[in-house]
Amino acid sequence: xxxxxxxxxxxxxxxxxxxGRFRFAPSGMGWRPTSGEIWxxxxxxxxxxxxxxxxxxxxxxxxxxxxxxxxLDGFELDDLDRVKxxxxxxxxxxxxxxxxxxxGWNWGKAEFSKSELYFNVANKPAFEIPFAEVSNSxxxxxxxxxxxxATADVAAGGAGGTDEAGNKxxxxxxxxxxxxxxxxFYVPGTVKKGEEDA
Amino acid sequence: VGDGKGKKAIxxxxxxxxxxxxxLSVADLKIVVDAKSQTIIVPVFGRPVPFHIATxxxxxxxxxxxxxxxxxxxxxxxxxxxxxDDLPFEDPNAHFVRSLTYRxxxxxxxxxxxxxxxxxxxNAVKREQERKEMED
Numbered sequence: 001x002x003x004x005x006x007x008x009x010x011x012x013x014x015x016x017x018x019x020g021r022f023r024f025a026p027s028g029m030g031w032r033p034t035s036g037e038i039w040x041x042x043x044x045x046x047x048x049x050x051x052x053x054x055x056x057x058x059x060x061x062x063x064x065x066x067x068x069x070x071x072l073d074g075f076e077l078d079d080l081d082r083v084k085x086x087x088x089x090x091x092x093x094x095x096x097x098x099x100x101x102x103x104g105w106n107w108g109k110a111e112f113s114k115s116e117l118y119f120n121v122a123n124k125p126a127f128e129i130p131f132a133e134v135s136n137s138x139x140x141x142x143x144x145x146x147x148x149x150a151t152a153d154v155a156a157g158g159a160g161g162t163d164e165a166g167n168k169x170x171x172x173x174x175x176x177x178x179x180x181x182x183x184x185f186y187v188p189g190t191v192k193k194g195e196e197d198a
Numbered sequence: 199v200g201d202g203k204g205k206k207a208i209x210x211x212x213x214x215x216x217x218x219x220x221x222l223s224v225a226d227l228k229i230v231v232d233a234k235s236q237t238i239i240v241p242v243f244g245r246p247v248p249f250h251i252a253t254x255x256x257x258x259x260x261x262x263x264x265x266x267x268x269x270x271x272x273x274x275x276x277x278x279x280x281x282x283d284d285l286p287f288e289d290p291n292a293h294f295v296r297s298l299t300y301r302x303x304x305x306x307x308x309x310x311x312x313x314x315x316x317x318x319x320x321n322a323v324k325r326e327q328e329r330k331e332m333e334d
Contacts, residue, residue, distance in 0.1 A: 015227070015244050053217040055224045055246040073244050102220070104213025104237050104250030106272040107292040119295065127242040143276060144296060151301070172243055178228045178302045180242060181267065186274040186294035 006086045011074045012056060013039055015172045019074055024086040031072070041067060046091050051080060052098040060095075069115055069130045071172070101126040110185060129183070133172055145185045213237040213248040220246055228307075229268070229300060231314040236322060238270065238315060240298060249295075251322045257315040259308055265301045266308035270315065272296055 004025065011022035013031045020033035029046075031039040045064040052059055058075040060083055075083065084095040101108070101121035108121035118128040133149055140146035213235050214220060220239065223230050224246040230239040236251040255271040274294035302308050 053220075053246075054244050055227050055241050056244065057225070059244060071244055100217075100245065102212075102214035102217065102248055104211065104235075104248040104253065106249055106253040106274070106295040107289075109291075110293045119293070127245045127247045129243060133243065176227055176241065177304060178241060178300045178308075180240075180298065181301050182297070182299040183295065184297040186276065186296045188275070188291055188293070 006082060008075065008079060008083075011072050014071050015073070015176065022072060024083075024090055026090045041070070043091050046087075046093055048096065049087055049093050050096045050098045051083065052100055061098075063115065068132050099124055110187070130172070140184060143187055143189055145187055147183045147185070149180050149182065151179045151181055211236075211250050211252050213250045220248075228302075229311050231311055231318060233314075233318055236318065238318075240270075240300070251318050254315070254319055256319065257312050259312040261305065264303045264305075266303070266305040267299060267301045268308050268312055270298045270300075272298075 006024045008022045010019040011031065012019050013022075013033075016033065018033055020031050022031045023029060026043065028040060028042040030041070041062075041064065045067055046062060047065055048063045050059075050061040050063075052061070054073040056073045058077060058079065059071060059073040060075060062070040062072070064070055080095075087093045087095050101124035103121055103126075105121050105126075108119050108126060110117060110119050115132070116128045116130045118125045120126070129147065134147055135150040136148040138146055214237070219235070221230055221232050224239055224241070227241045227244070229241070230246075232239060232248075235248075237248045238251070238254070239246050239248045241247070249270075249272065253272050255273050255277070257268065257270045259266055259268045261267075272295055274296045300308075
């Protein structure tokens with residue numbers, strides 16, 4: 001059994017640029033950056049949790065009741081057992097291990113869940129897009145859907161922006177050095193034959 | 199004579215088989231060009247997402263103010279590039295990632311990435327042509 005508080009160092013909250021200390025306690029969780037605002041979440045918020053390989057080490061993704069998707073990355077593979085144990089002991093939540101596609105294919109199936117879009121390649125997700133990050137989407141052409149992401153707000157600051165603890169929610173894309181601005185999908189026609197020329 | 203669709207043998211390529219094959223530099227959450235695996239790895243909300251060079255159509259960059267925009271176009275149906283044998287269009291319901299646009303104020307690096315992608319593509323096309331000539 002874990003003790004009353006379990007601590008993990010060098011964890012990033014919602015793709016923040018600087019790491020902080022992440023803690024599990026029976027009453028909830030908290031993240032404290034080296035400088036900046038402390039983030040907290042009550043135990044009643046947690047709905048489900050996933051573990052997977054991220055760019056920065058491993059990621060614990062929390063699906064919450066009212067706070068959207070919370071992403072914590074920077075975990076090491078060895079942390080898995082401890083994280084799993086905490087979630088189970090404190091919140092009675094099972095940690096789902098999610099493996100991602102690494103095939104390098106650009107075709108698959110875009111699927112929608114409650115809070116994110118995920119692109120499945122050979123039945124494994126290749127990536128996910130939280131709906132909260134989408135600023136706009138439109139039909140850019142026949143069978144083409146363009147999805148735009150919120151980035152405008154940090155334009156003036158440039159890449160060396162001052163945000164220490166990561167931007168507020170909904171700006172995960174904007175917090176990055178290489179910012180994803182737009183993604184376009186080809187979606188095969190759902191138009192019935194005969195209607196196509198209308 | 200079968201169903202008339204004539205299942206063509208599709209060239210299967212695969213960027214990585216295991217997570218630990220990803221280059222360590224993906225941790226910087228920047229675009230990585232991994233020539234060894236003939237793959238571009240882009241960060242998508244913290245996930246390292248590989249795209250094999252064979253899926254790539256082209257890459258281009260534009261400068262706007264402080265920003266350099268990098269657009270990566272992938273092969274997908276309905277583009278008029280008649281290389282149908284290169285992608286598994288046998289699944290008519292498949293969705294495709296058609297393009298990605300990134301921007302960065304790290305202009306020099308974006309220019310380098312763009313050039314590296316173009317080089318990798320050029321070499322891949324060349325190798326493919328050589329392979330086809332050998333077969334003839």
